[in-house]
Amino acid sequence: MKALWAALLFLLSAVFTACGLPTEWLGDAPPPPMETGVTVNVLAVGQGDAILIRTAEQTILIDTGDTSETGRLREALKKEGVRRVDKLIITHPHRDHIGGAATVFRFCDVKEVYDNGQPTSTNVYRDYLKTIQKKEIPSRTLRDGDVLDLGGGATLRVLSPTQEMVDERGMQNGKVNLNLNSIVARLEYGEFAMMLTGDAEAPTEMGILKRYAPELLRCRLLKAGHHGSKTASCSKFLQALEADAVLVSCGANNEYHCPHPSVLTRYEKQEMDVYRTDQDGTLTVRTDGKTYTIETERNK
Numbered sequence: 001m002k003a004l005w006a007a008l009l010f011l012l013s014a015v016f017t018a019c020g021l022p023t024e025w026l027g028d029a030p031p032p033p034m035e036t037g038v039t040v041n042v043l044a045v046g047q048g049d050a051i052l053i054r055t056a057e058q059t060i061l062i063d064t065g066d067t068s069e070t071g072r073l074r075e076a077l078k079k080e081g082v083r084r085v086d087k088l089i090i091t092h093p094h095r096d097h098i099g100g101a102a103t104v105f106r107f108c109d110v111k112e113v114y115d116n117g118q119p120t121s122t123n124v125y126r127d128y129l130k131t132i133q134k135k136e137i138p139s140r141t142l143r144d145g146d147v148l149d150l151g152g153g154a155t156l157r158v159l160s161p162t163q164e165m166v167d168e169r170g171m172q173n174g175k176v177n178l179n180l181n182s183i184v185a186r187l188e189y190g191e192f193a194m195m196l197t198g199d200a201e202a203p204t205e206m207g208i209l210k211r212y213a214p215e216l217l218r219c220r221l222l223k224a225g226h227h228g229s230k231t232a233s234c235s236k237f238l239q240a241l242e243a244d245a246v247l248v249s250c251g252a253n254n255e256y257h258c259p260h261p262s263v264l265t266r267y268e269k270q271e272m273d274v275y276r277t278d279q280d281g282t283l284t285v286r287t288d289g290k291t292y293t294i295e296t297e298r299n300k
């Protein structure tokens, strides 16, 4: 009988010891790495914008490049292994931002769509709406003050447009200027922030300066508004951002002469480093919420 108790006690102690010492029990294999951080790829898609953001939990695509650059967009998404887009955000319905939407819908599983809700009469815009309806993808408009949860501790704070701006349809000198109502948003992760501006121009930038406190404007990085055109990146806006660097998405030898030399001078005055997709290829920002790095596809 004594021998039986001794055997039972030995067995029980062996089990508890094993439970208390999982490393010995499981061997020396290290624990799986924690998925943290945020990566932003400003994709080289010629004259247009396509910005891929990945958090620990979600994949977000802001704009989709031009209709003429869908091959490049598809290649870039394939290279990055993107099959699912949790949030597709279209800053405004110009072709160089919405042009690759059909490609994204075709090759990726798009879970949600966000735009500024300002319609336009182009076929590419109509096809975009039709696809959203046909695939029954939940969609909603973004307004200043909205905050989107991007998962993994990252958020996207929308700074523009306001409802009033959309109601006025971005009228400028008697004409509709779709750029003015571009979605402008601040990507926030820990102490890191990046301003994403679509094609917002100076009047939009000035409106943001009026509506928001300085601490909500300061950021480490700026995605240049309107591809570095002289109608955007006004000096007051740049001063308020206090950004270290600017990332310009533009095509090689583009017909609009972006980024404009006067804008490059403004960046220089603010002591901002300049990265350009036409010269550097796809730009990759990685952040742990404290510091960040910028890698260029081509050597600087």
Ligand SMILES: [Zn+2]
Pocket: 048, 049, 094, 096, 097, 199, 226, 227
């Ligand atoms: Zn554009």
